[in-house]
Amino acid sequence: MKLFVQIPCLNEEGTLGLVLDTIPRQIEGVDEIEILVIDDGSKDRTVEVAREHGVKHFVRHARNMGLARSFRDGVDYALAHGADIVVNTDGDNQYKQEYIGDLVAPVVRGEADIAIADRQTAKIAHFSWFKKRMQHFGSQVVNYAAGTRLPDAASGFRAYSKNALLKLNVITQFSYCMETIIQAGNKRLRIASVPITTNPKTRESRLFNNIFQHMAKSGGAITRSYLMFKPHVVLGWLAAFFAIVGAIPFVRFFILWCMGTAGGHIQSLVFGTTMLVAALLCVALLVIADLQRTNRVLIEETLERVKNIEYGRVDDTQISGIRAALIPGLLPGGDDPNSQED
Structure with missing residues (x-):
């Protein structure tokens, strides 16, 4: 060692x-x-x-x-x-x-x-x-x-x-x-x-x-x-916060409307709509971040395999499988005109 x-x-x-x-x-x-x-x-x-x-x-x-x-x-x-x-x-x-x-x-x-x-x-x-x-x-x-x-x-x-x-x-x-x-x-x-x-x-x-x-x-x-690994935590809480803050003005306006005194409170609807749009944007960003996290995991797995080859952690039987994953068009048992033997 x-x-x-x-x-x-x-x-x-x-x-x-x-x-x-x-x-x-x-x-x-x-x-x-x-x-x-x-x-x-x-x-x-x-x-x-x-x-x-x-x-x-x-x-x-x-x-x-x-x-x-x-x-x-x-x-x-x-x-x-x-x-x-x-x-x-x-x-x-x-x-x-x-x-x-x-x-x-x-x-x-x-x-x-x-x-x-x-x-x-x-x-x-x-x-x-x-x-x-x-x-x-x-x-x-x-x-x-x-x-x-x-x-x-x-x-x-x-x-x-x-x-x-x-x-x-x-x-x-x-x-x-x-x-x-x-x-x-x-x-x-x-x-x-x-x-x-x-x-x-x-x-x-x-x-x-x-x-x-x-x-x-x-x-x-x-x-x-932290955001690399758990973007859903941050964006999820932000989406929930904006959704709750955005819902309150709508509930308030509905109560005032039932009481017949809703006039002059249109600004509450404007504020609530803004907050709900912010919540929707957080959800959209959450979806994008989750897709990026998936791509990052796949890239890191590829990097680890490359490092294994570079630093001698794998044997010859594993190299062919790694090459198949890294080189487009190289399939097990198939021919690749661009491939070269070591």
């Missing part, structure tokens, strides 16, 4: 050496441990420091692409080089790398597809009271969207099995943390939480300027991910 520890870095020459020195070289149940540094447009000696510590695997961006893109490119590289498990950690030495063995243990044992470190944020000294409350609230929101029970959904110290990575597709440009949990929860992947402690703070976050910006960006990522 091969483990890749990937470290996204942006100008981390001051702390990267500490991270690399503390990564364990032997873990029970793991045969090979490789370290991958993702240089996200660093302007300092990040890459040189990594080479001095014996790192041989690199993904380099000419300019800063963001954490989500760095994670995705790192995963592609690791899977292409035979990774069975990928651990994502940070280059700022926030996490204690000694916990990597504990983090991958549930994945190695086959008890979980993903393991997420619980930083126990309520005990972190440099977190303000407000930040601790927002971390807890944010985790609860993610748990609701994903159907999970994770105490620290924002933690970036994680272990992913190869099977999980083949099923997940990172779309957001901000951070993969919330999105992958919501996808994993809705795809019924098993997620474990592993309690850890963290190192003292070394620098301010480069993902956001303040906690309010972080809340806004995280909220947008959570909303988009």
